[in-house]
Amino acid sequence: MRSIAINGRLDVSGPLAITALFAGALALYLPIYVDFANGPWRRDENAHALIIMAIAAGAAGVRLSTEKFDLVRKRSEQAAGFALLAGGLMLAGTGRISETVVFVSSSQTFVAAGVVIALFGWQGARRLWFPLALTLYLIIWPGWVLDALTAPLKSLVTQIVSNTLYSLGLPVAHAGAVISAGPYQLLVADACSGLNSLIALTAIGAVYLYAVKHRDWRINAAVLASLVPIAIVANITRVAALVLITYFIGYDAGQGFLHDGAGLLMFSAALALVFAVDGLAALLFVRQAGALT
Amino acid sequence: MNAHHFRMLFIAGLLALTGVSTALLKPVPAPPPAAPDLESLMPEKFGPWRRIDLSEAVLPAERELQPGEAVAYRAYQDDLGRVVTLVAAYGPPLGDSVRLHRPETCYVAQGFAIRSRAESEFEARGRSVALVDLDAESPSRREGVTYWLREGSAFTTKAGGNGWRRLSRGGSNPLDGALLRVSTINAEEPQFAFHREFLVAFVDALGPEGQRTLLGEAAPS
Numbered sequence: 001m002r003s004i005a006i007n008g009r010l011d012v013s014g015p016l017a018i019t020a021l022f023a024g025a026l027a028l029y030l031p032i033y034v035d036f037a038n039g040p041w042r043r044d045e046n047a048h049a050l051i052i053m054a055i056a057a058g059a060a061g062v063r064l065s066t067e068k069f070d071l072v073r074k075r076s077e078q079a080a081g082f083a084l085l086a087g088g089l090m091l092a093g094t095g096r097i098s099e100t101v102v103f104v105s106s107s108q109t110f111v112a113a114g115v116v117i118a119l120f121g122w123q124g125a126r127r128l129w130f131p132l133a134l135t136l137y138l139i140i141w142p143g144w145v146l147d148a149l150t151a152p153l154k155s156l157v158t159q160i161v162s163n164t165l166y167s168l169g170l171p172v173a174h175a176g177a178v179i180s181a182g183p184y185q186l187l188v189a190d191a192c193s194g195l196n197s198l199i200a201l202t203a204i205g206a207v208y209l210y211a212v213k214h215r216d217w218r219i220n221a222a223v224l225a226s227l228v229p230i231a232i233v234a235n236i237t238r239v240a241a242l243v244l245i246t247y248f249i250g251y252d253a254g255q256g257f258l259h260d261g262a263g264l265l266m267f268s269a270a271l272a273l274v275f276a277v278d279g280l281a282a283l284l285f286v287r288q289a290g291a292l293t
Numbered sequence: 294m295n296a297h298h299f300r301m302l303f304i305a306g307l308l309a310l311t312g313v314s315t316a317l318l319k320p321v322p323a324p325p326p327a328a329p330d331l332e333s334l335m336p337e338k339f340g341p342w343r344r345i346d347l348s349e350a351v352l353p354a355e356r357e358l359q360p361g362e363a364v365a366y367r368a369y370q371d372d373l374g375r376v377v378t379l380v381a382a383y384g385p386p387l388g389d390s391v392r393l394h395r396p397e398t399c400y401v402a403q404g405f406a407i408r409s410r411a412e413s414e415f416e417a418r419g420r421s422v423a424l425v426d427l428d429a430e431s432p433s434r435r436e437g438v439t440y441w442l443r444e445g446s447a448f449t450t451k452a453g454g455n456g457w458r459r460l461s462r463g464g465s466n467p468l469d470g471a472l473l474r475v476s477t478i479n480a481e482e483p484q485f486a487f488h489r490e491f492l493v494a495f496v497d498a499l500g501p502e503g504q505r506t507l508l509g510e511a512a513p514s
Contacts, residue, residue, distance in 0.1 A: 017301035024305030028312035071297045078300075085304065089311040096315040115304055119297070151398065175404025175431060 021115075028092060028111075032104055040101055040140045044196050048203055052137045055207055060131040072121040081118025084110050105140040130210050137203050146195065154193040156232075161240045172243065181247040186254070194235030197267055201231040205274055214282065222281035223274060230277075234270035238262050328358075329506045331365035331381050339498030341371040342491070347378065361385030369491070375477070377491050382472040383506055396427060396440050396474050405429040405436070412450050415441075415489065417496040418504060419511050423448035424492075426485045437483020439492070440474035446509045471507050 040046050072078055088110025095103025112135050117125050125132065154177055162174035165181070172181045177188040205227040209220050241262050246254030337344045347368045358364065364382045371377075397407060408428040415422045427438040441448050445468030475488050475495075499507065 014298060017298035017305070020305035021301050021308075024308030024312075027309040031312065031316060085307065089307060093311055093315045093318075097318050097320070099320065111308070118300060118304060147398065151401075154402075176400075177402040178404055 025111075028089075029108075032092070032096065036101075036105070036140070040105075044191065045146060045199070046140055047196075048200055049138055049140075052134055052203060056131040056134040059134070059210065060128055063128060063131075067127070069120045069124050069127070072117075072119060072124075074121060077121040078118055081114050081116070081121075083114070085114030085118060088112075088114055100142075101140045102142050102145075105138055108138050109135040134203075134206075137199070150190050150193045150195050153195055153198075153232075154188055154190065157193060157236055157239055158188045160236050161243060165240060165243060170247065172247075179243055181243050184246050184251055184254075186243060186246060188239065192235070192239055194231060194238075197235060197263075197270070198228065198231040201234075201267070201270055201274070202227045204271065208274070208278075212278070216282075216285045218285050219278065219281040223278045226277045227274065230270050230273050234266045234273070237269075238266040241266075328361050328363040328385070329383050329502075331363045331383060331506070334500065334503035334506055335365065335367070335379075335381065336495070336498040336503075340494040341373075342369040342377075342494060344368070345370045345376070375487070377488070378476045379495075380472070380474040380476075381507060384470045386469045395442065395472075396425075396438050400427065400429045400436075400438065403431070405431045411485075415492065417492070417508060420508055421448075422508065423450050424489075425450050426483070426488070428483050435479050435481075435483070436476050437479050437485060437488065438474060438476045439485060439488040440472060443471045443507070443509050444468050445470070471509075473507050 036046075036049070041049050072081070088107045091103045091110060092107035095101065095105075095107060109132070113125060113132050116128050116132065120128075158174050158177055158179060162172050162179050165172040170181070172179065174180070179186045179188060205223060209223055214220055242254050242259060245258055245262075345368050347366055362382070362384050364380070366378075366380050368376055368378045397410070401407065406429070408430050409426075410428075411426045413424050413426065415424050422441050424439055424441050427440075429436045429438055442450070475491060477484060477487065496504070496508070504511070
């Protein structure tokens, strides 16, 4: 197997081929991204798309430009790569023609993985696993999938908040997604399910772990396992805080700037908690490792 | 030019080809159509029914209307004093990111438990309409709910993607949709037969535009 560096010594056809590859990708995805920017990306649940895309491109760019990637000679790898690529292109095509956004957006994962495997083989896909995995966050799920996730999360949040506050002696009860606190009735909206902050927090946590590069896999596992519970607890705390603000200060206070402020504060707190788990896990496992040697 | 560069050029060609061909085949984005005026499309009075003021209803309250969407709430009363609450909603063709609010979701969100759910068919002006009956109960009252939900020319009874449905029919344009829901407050068992009676009379009283909006295009005969 012969290997070359992407930006190493290449004949003129090298830069030409790279430029052509980018041009081809642009021809396919630029019109798609323009459509997304006018539609799905404007909604809260997809607001993370551009940042994720930038991080994925950055992570892939750094690896490709600083490391040597072996070129594929194996037939099986090429077959797999081109099969994935063909699947991705079919998804993009049918999705675009039928305006099915979930097909179009999920084609990014298949096309990216297909191109990487066709050019660099399994080895390359393994080394670029992180940007490839991030493309999963670019999938724009249809409304009914989000609804299926939102509804149970919402009822969980509503139940825990009203039961906890009631057991603390406050006149709080709930019926469905309506929480009554004293004289006030609060509708727990879809946004309060915390689905969006759950998605954002898991993405940020993954990027953080990738950037920090812990030696010990147990630290990564501890942080990954803590992401979802932390996001849910933070959201429950936020909704409970809003109910308390409404009950003690008044309806307008709970709906005003405190509403957005509480969201921001809780998200920062959740992030801090993730770092705390990371620090604790590092302390615990590094000390163990030290004791062993 | 080595094999590797040739491969890259080949991939580039594939990507560009897909981009160009789908750009040519992609349906031209139509400007969002004006929302239908549901209020004027529905009859004020038909058979024994006449419109009365709406007192209370379970409403999907939390969403703002998007361009092209329309919702109307109203109540009808018959000669015997029986009251039916009606909700009509229309959504323009928008692809799969539309979030349809089925009555199941609305009622549960407002604190109702769904005691039972049944599906049935109903003939209306040459169309076979799939109906869903819900028996919903909250601590304060029990409601019988009957609705149909139209996606394009098909009636669906379950949440799910319509992408495959569209593709499998060979049609490529996004579908519009409409929901019609009637409900009554009951002391005992919900009166679904009474809902049918009402719906038959209501559909008969709809004008052509109202039929097209709520029931879709009639099947070619």
